[in-house]
Amino acid sequence: MNDNELGTFLRTWRESVTPAEVGLPAGPRRRTPGLRRAELATLAGVSVEYLTRLEQGRDRNPSVQVLGALADALNLSLRDRMLLRRLTKEADGGDPLLCAAAPPLSRGARPTVRAVLDRLEPTPAVVLNWIGDVLAHTGGYARLTGPIGLLDEERPNLLRYLFTDERARAAYPDWDRVADDLVAQLRHEAPLRDPYVAELADELTVTAGAVFADRFADLGAAPRRVGTQHVEHPEAGPLRLSHETLALPEEGQRIVVHLPADDATAAALDRLNGRRPGALRAVRPAG
Structure with a gap:
């Protein structure tokens, strides 16, 4: 049994990636078609000595x-x-234990919150906890986000979907702005030194790389609770949605409600929900 699976993984991948694949010249007299340690170290911003270790x-x-x-x-x-x-994680002895003193992370919505969602049907509305887990949603939200893959996982998470599912960039033409907002919410609205945020941030730093890590390191970005979002829906076509956030501070949750920002989106959502045209009215953002 290999007791250095991490090192073997890195070495195997380094030797299988050609210089051309990462934009480097092949050069003469290479002993291997893959990358040299010095080349990978330079690309990753680490020392050759550290990569060797x-x-x-x-x-x-x-x-x-x-x-x-x-x-x-x-x-x-x-x-x-x-x-x-x-x-x-296995090489380091397994997952670290979460701090016992941390506030519990909500994994479900209260019955009264679910009753509020029922009253909002068929408007797309979702209940999220502070790390972006989807806890409950309306049928209208499922019809909006199901076809783009957001609800595919057993425990859907907005950030994990946005940064690791390739369908997200096609679904959100203003992907960068959506990513900025979600990461700013993660940084600013969670409890201080929250272990759940740290765990998700560690995961996405590895699985998404710099596109997440650079945003997470930006302490100056402030979250926006209201705004307009564009969605390219595979069934309803292009949608322009305004969103409003309602905080549930005692539970560490928020309700995000999406409303049509123009008449074309209102009509498209009516068709998506099987309602007669004009059932939903556009709510145009101020200004």
């Missing part, structure tokens, strides 16, 4: 930032990034 199993506890950088440099798929993260 990782490959040889002399260092088994790289930071998530280093893992994300290595995954980016090797152009790893999401599946391989998840394997890299698992191998690192």
Whole structure:
């Protein structure tokens, strides 16, 4: 049994990626068609000595930032990034225990909150906890987000979907703005030093790489509770939605309600929900 699976994984991938695949010249007299350690170290922003220690199993506890950088440099798929993260945790002795003093993370919505959702039908509305887990939603939200893949997982999470599902970039033409807002909410609205946020951030730093890590490191970005969002829906076509956020501070939750921002979107949502045209009215944002 290999007791250095992390090092073997990194070395195997380094040797299988050609210089051309990462934009480097092949050059003469190469002993291997893959990358040299110095080349991968430069691409990932680490020292050759440190990369050597990782490959040889002399260092088994790289930071998530280093893992994300290595995954980016090797152009790893999401599946391989998840394997890299698992191998690192196993090499380090398993997942760290969450702090016992941390407030419990809500995994469901109260009956009265669900009753509010019932009253909102068929408007797309969703209940989220502070790390973006989908706890409850209206049927209208399922018809809006189900076809784009957001609800495919057993425990859907907005951030995980946005940063790791390739369908998200096609679904959200203003993907960068949506990503900025969700990460700002993650940083600013969770309890201080929350272990659940740390765990999700570590995961996405590895699985999504710099596109998430750079946003998470930006302390100056402020979350926006209202705004307009564009969605390219595979059944309803292009949609323009205004959203309003209602806070449930005692539960650490929020309700996000999506409303049509123009008449074309209102008509498209009516068709999507099987209602007569004009049942929904556009709510145009101020200004």
